[in-house]
Amino acid sequence: MSLADMDRGTLWLVILGLALGSFALRFAFLGVIGNRPLPEWVLRHLRYTAVAVLPALVAPLVLWPGATGGETDPARLAAAFATIAVGYFTRNVLAAIGAGAATLWALLYLLG
Amino acid sequence: MSSSTPKSAYWEGFRAGAPFVLVVAPFAILFGVVATEAGLTVAETLAFSVAVIAGAAQFTAVQLMTENAPTAIVLASALAVNLRMAMYSASLTPWIGSAPLWQRAFAAYFLVDQPYACSVLRYETGPPMTPAQRMAFFFGVVTPVCPTWYLFTWVGAVVGSRIPPEWALDFVVPIAFLALVMPMLRTAAHVIAAAVAIVMALLSAGLPYNLGLLVGGIAGMMAGARVELWARSQRRRT
Numbered sequence: 001m002s003l004a005d006m007d008r009g010t011l012w013l014v015i016l017g018l019a020l021g022s023f024a025l026r027f028a029f030l031g032v033i034g035n036r037p038l039p040e041w042v043l044r045h046l047r048y049t050a051v052a053v054l055p056a057l058v059a060p061l062v063l064w065p066g067a068t069g070g071e072t073d074p075a076r077l078a079a080a081f082a083t084i085a086v087g088y089f090t091r092n093v094l095a096a097i098g099a100g101a102a103t104l105w106a107l108l109y110l111l112g
Numbered sequence: 113m114s115s116s117t118p119k120s121a122y123w124e125g126f127r128a129g130a131p132f133v134l135v136v137a138p139f140a141i142l143f144g145v146v147a148t149e150a151g152l153t154v155a156e157t158l159a160f161s162v163a164v165i166a167g168a169a170q171f172t173a174v175q176l177m178t179e180n181a182p183t184a185i186v187l188a189s190a191l192a193v194n195l196r197m198a199m200y201s202a203s204l205t206p207w208i209g210s211a212p213l214w215q216r217a218f219a220a221y222f223l224v225d226q227p228y229a230c231s232v233l234r235y236e237t238g239p240p241m242t243p244a245q246r247m248a249f250f251f252g253v254v255t256p257v258c259p260t261w262y263l264f265t266w267v268g269a270v271v272g273s274r275i276p277p278e279w280a281l282d283f284v285v286p287i288a289f290l291a292l293v294m295p296m297l298r299t300a301a302h303v304i305a306a307a308v309a310i311v312m313a314l315l316s317a318g319l320p321y322n323l324g325l326l327v328g329g330i331a332g333m334m335a336g337a338r339v340e341l342w343a344r345s346q347r348r349r350t
Contacts, residue, residue: 001180003151011156014173014186019163021191027220029202035210042202044337048305049203050232052332053196054225054293055306056313056325057168058286063314067282076283083287087294093233094131096291104283 075111079104121245125252128234132226133256135288137264138281139167144268146171150178154269161265165224165258167285169193195326199333200228207235208250210243219250224261227253229292237295301343305336 003011038046062080064070083100090096140161147157152174160170173190181189200223208219230253235246297303309332316324 001178003147003174003177005151006177010183011152011177014177014183015156015160015163017183017187018160018169018173018190021187022164022166022169022194022197023221025191025194025198026201026223027217028198029205030209030216030220030223031213033202033205033209034213034216038206041337043206044340045333046203046206047340048302048333048336049199049329050229051293051296051302051306052309052336053199053325053329054229054289056309056328056332057196058289059310059313059328060317060324061283061286062290064317065282067280076280076286079283079287080290083290084294087291088297091295093291093295096294097131097135097287100287100291101284104280104287108278108280 075104075107078107116239116241116245118242118244118248121241122248122252122255125230125234125249126255127252128230128249129226129253130256132230132288133260135284136226136257136260138284140261140264141268141271142281143167143170143174144265145271147174147265148269150174152269154266157269158262158266161262165222165261166194166197167261192323193325196329197223199329200225203232204228204250207231208243208246211247215247219247222251222254222258224258225289226257226292229289233292233296237298299340299343301336301339304339305332308332308335 058080062076063072065073065076067073068076079100082103083096086099087093087096143161144157147160147170148154152160160173164170164173169190172193173186176186176189201220204219204223208216211219227250231246231250234249235241241249293306297306309328311328312331313324313328316327318324319327
């Protein structure tokens with residue numbers, strides 16, 4: 001369905017609902033807990049939030065990219081591994097992004 | 113770092129966030145193009161980006177609306193994609209939770225992937241900061257990242273022309289996230305947390321509403337916490 005034909009009230013309901021819902025998710029802990037000390041076991045889990053959630057978000061996108069209809073793509077896979085390798089050894093975010101992007105575009109061009 | 117002020121922390125954050133303009137801009141253009149091609153006006157597309165600022169959730173909502181999904185399902189699925197933001201919120205609380213409520217409310221609105229990851233990386237691995245400096249750093253990262261999201265959504269919506277799929281702009285985001293995570297893998301516990309999260313996310317990728325992300329994330333956090341406890345007990349024994 002083209003969204004041009006969609007009921008405008010419904011569309012704005014989605015936009016506003018998403019805006020309020022997203023803010024509630026982001027404000028949940030920061031706003032409510034604030035300065036109160038968290039128990040040690042909670043802090044221990046929170047220390048691993050970033051290194052758990054971001055790879056979990058990325059892993060399916062690397063193996064089954066939406067752009068190829070979920071088909072594993074050698075160029076994207078190699079680009080991911082180049083990013084990981086350069087990032088791990090240099091600990092430099094920009095060098096890792098550069099290596100990943102260069103690998104991706106070089107392989108897409110070569111495998112064309 | 114005695115000479116360090118909130119102002120210098122702000123500019124340090126700005127410099128850390130600036131390169132991500134190159135990642136956020138193509139993704140924002142992509143959303144602008146996809147949303148207008150799906151039938152939204154330029155104003156509606158821009159409203160989406162300003163109100164929600166969450167690329168993955170915005171793509172999910174537009175996709176489901178074109179599939180005629182009921183409004184409740186559209187909202188539930190897009191918010192499920194955004195559930196990770198609640199984990200970010202919890203993760204940042206020990207660092208910036210002592211700031212005034214109005215600052216925390218602004219920080220919550222701008223709490224998206226890149227400012228979160230840049231800030232945690234800085235707080236954990238850099239020289240210590242005061243709470244005011246931490247907040248200033250966070251808003252420093254936000255300054256180049258979030259306006260870029262608005263501006264280039266608009267550019268994509270106005271230009272409207274199809275971006276050649278050969279450019280593979282879809283993959284800019286995974287590369288950026290991987291690059292942000294690698295310097296955070298400082299201990300065995302961090303590496304195992306990431307490995308468990310990846311395996312569990314892949315195994316549960318078939319779950320509806322993007323729940324695989326939550327399963328992977330929570331499993332990874334539990335694995336990291338377990339290994340940390342185990343490593344500490346080993347040290348105590350020797």
